Amino acid sequence: MSLNYSQPLEISNLTSWLDAALRGCLAEFWVLLIEFVLVAVVLLAAYAVIALILIYAERKITAFFQARFGPNRVGKWGLLQSVADMIKILLKEIIKINRSDRFLFFVAPFFMIVASMLTFGAVPFGKGLHAIDFNIGVLYVTAVSSLGIIGVLLAGWSSNNKYSMIGAMRSGAQFVSYELSAGFALMTIVVLAGTMQFSAMIEGQRYCWNIFNGHISSIIAFVIYLISGHAETNRGPFDLPEAESELTAGYHTEYSGLQFGFFYLAEYLNMFIIASIATTVFLGGYMPIQVHGWEGFNQIMTYIPTYIWFFGKTAVLIFLSLWVRWSFPRLRIDQLLNLEWKYLLPINLVNILLMVILVLTGLTLTDLFPGLF
Amino acid sequence: MSSVSKYFSGLFTGIKSLLTGMGETWKELWTKKVTQQYPENRDTLVISDRFRCELTMPHDENNEHACTSCGICQMNCPNGTIRVTSKTIETEDGKKKKILDTYNWDLGMCTFCNLCVLTCPSDAIKFENTFENAVFTRDKLKQQLNHEGSKMREKKKEVKPVEPKAE
Numbered sequence: 001m002s003l004n005y006s007q008p009l010e011i012s013n014l015t016s017w018l019d020a021a022l023r024g025c026l027a028e029f030w031v032l033l034i035e036f037v038l039v040a041v042v043l044l045a046a047y048a049v050i051a052l053i054l055i056y057a058e059r060k061i062t063a064f065f066q067a068r069f070g071p072n073r074v075g076k077w078g079l080l081q082s083v084a085d086m087i088k089i090l091l092k093e094i095i096k097i098n099r100s101d102r103f104l105f106f107v108a109p110f111f112m113i114v115a116s117m118l119t120f121g122a123v124p125f126g127k128g129l130h131a132i133d134f135n136i137g138v139l140y141v142t143a144v145s146s147l148g149i150i151g152v153l154l155a156g157w158s159s160n161n162k163y164s165m166i167g168a169m170r171s172g173a174q175f176v177s178y179e180l181s182a183g184f185a186l187m188t189i190v191v192l193a194g195t196m197q198f199s200a201m202i203e204g205q206r207y208c209w210n211i212f213n214g215h216i217s218s219i220i221a222f223v224i225y226l227i228s229g230h231a232e233t234n235r236g237p238f239d240l241p242e243a244e245s246e247l248t249a250g251y252h253t254e255y256s257g258l259q260f261g262f263f264y265l266a267e268y269l270n271m272f273i274i275a276s277i278a279t280t281v282f283l284g285g286y287m288p289i290q291v292h293g294w295e296g297f298n299q300i301m302t303y304i305p306t307y308i309w310f311f312g313k314t315a316v317l318i319f320l321s322l323w324v325r326w327s328f329p330r331l332r333i334d335q336l337l338n339l340e341w342k343y344l345l346p347i348n349l350v351n352i353l354l355m356v357i358l359v360l361t362g363l364t365l366t367d368l369f370p371g372l373f
Numbered sequence: 374m375s376s377v378s379k380y381f382s383g384l385f386t387g388i389k390s391l392l393t394g395m396g397e398t399w400k401e402l403w404t405k406k407v408t409q410q411y412p413e414n415r416d417t418l419v420i421s422d423r424f425r426c427e428l429t430m431p432h433d434e435n436n437e438h439a440c441t442s443c444g445i446c447q448m449n450c451p452n453g454t455i456r457v458t459s460k461t462i463e464t465e466d467g468k469k470k471k472i473l474d475t476y477n478w479d480l481g482m483c484t485f486c487n488l489c490v491l492t493c494p495s496d497a498i499k500f501e502n503t504f505e506n507a508v509f510t511r512d513k514l515k516q517q518l519n520h521e522g523s524k525m526r527e528k529k530k531e532v533k534p535v536e537p538k539a540e
Contacts, residue, residue, distance in 0.1 A: 064402050064406075065398055065401060065402050066401075067404050067405070067406050067407045067408075068406060068407070068408050069406055069408045069410075323395060323398060323399070323402075324395070326398055327391075327394045327395045327397070327398040328391065328394060343384060
């Protein structure tokens with residue numbers, strides 16, 4: 001197979017040039033040190049920038065769903081609105097709450113942000129833009145992203161506020177439940193792909209995305225993953241941990257200034273992370289659309305850099321999540337748990353079995369039509 | 374219905390209704406935006422004619438109004454917003470006549486109840502829909518409605534019979 005298409009716009013060209021240049025003049029240790037620091041800085045910057053873009057996009061799309069304009073006064077089309085909000089939140093006072101558990105209160109936002117940051121590092125943004133590529137990538141993401149719930153529970157507990165506590169408890173129940181579904185949905189695809197490593201998974205989806213490859217089973221897993229991912233991020237119809245009408249703001253009621261900003265940032269980034277994991281696992285990640293035998297087509301598609309493919313696919317999923325968010329009313333806690341334990345989980349268990357049968361009996365698309373996909 | 378088929382029919386009707394809902398919001402996404410961007414859209418802004426913002430006394434091209442200075446509007450005003458002052462003059466044929474001197478109205482006190490306009494026997498005053506009434510001091514809210522040098526419109530008895538014939 002000829003995979004040597006030229007990719008002139010790829011960032012990996014820049015990174016490999018930088019690596020070669022550094023290796024030319026420095027010892028191994030210093031090269032690694034500089035590169036680690038660079039990667040960390042770039043990731044942190046990307047984290048903040050993506051959050052700002054997401055907040056802007058969310059407010060705009062929300063407005064469009066409600067036949068409004070959304071932010072349109074600060075800068076052209078309100079583009080600077082989220083920057084202005086960020087500056088405002090940085091300047092705000094961090095209020096100390098009386099009779100709260102000071103230490104845990106202080107620590108809780110960091111749990112949130114660190115959990116989403118750790119997950120963020122494992123997301124493959126493009127060819128060569130992948131900070132950590134574990135051979136157990138899927139497992140790592142599932143494990144690390146569930147650390148965030150500790151932050152939520154700590155925040156609710158340490159605030160010494162019954163609304164915060166109820167919000168945190170609801171969030172905990174919700175997160176623990178839906179984490180099961182999300183994990184099973186990912187496992188279904190691990191069965192199909194035969195690997196847990198993100199880069200290998202993406203390489204395997206060169207000609208046929210996993211969502212098509214496993215047809216029925218994959219699509220069910222995809223829908224379940226989106227629903228449970230959506231629920232894990234406490235958004236949309238599943239935002240009852242912060243139901244304004246009952247709990248003011250749920251677990252982050254007592255937070256102000258930058259600490260609140262951390263929760264806010266983590267919420268948006270979790271939405272992005274869910275969408276990007278779904279992209280990677282189901283929609284071929286950063287891999288351009290390629291067809292067997294269509295050399296010219298493949299060449300044109302690979303001219304578009306991989307990070308654009310990745311962000312494009314992720315943006316579609318984020319739009320889907322916003323669409324769902326503004327379509328459905330908020331669930332009650334019993335409805336929420338019903339949905340998970342009576343519907344998603346049993347369907348998921350049957351689905352994973354179905355996927356095993358599909359793979360073992362050779363009924364996946366790549367097995368059925370080897371030349372085509 | 375057995376519980377199993379109930380489970381599945383519930384599941385599928387649920388999915389169907391969710392998709393219907395998403396279809397509705399999808400249509401809503403492409404509808405025209407209803408936001409009014411007020412200071413920019415002054416030219417195209419439509420304010421109902423019945424919207425009561427500012428009391429005015431219409432003057433015609435000869436700087437004449439219809440107020441007979443009877444003071445009924447002042448009597449009917451629930452919170453003393455209107456003050457009509459009149460003066461007595463002597464006409465050419467020696468008759469004494471009461472005419473309007475000043476007609477003062479305080480926007481800051483007005484509740485826009487429309488009683489003055491309703492009770493005016495000669496339709497001399499009316500409410501306009503010019504709604505941009507904000508000013509920097511309360512004094513500017515006190516307005517004199519009759520123009521400088523204006524006088525009451527005389528009833529033209531000759532003109533009235535002509536009009537129906539012309540139609």
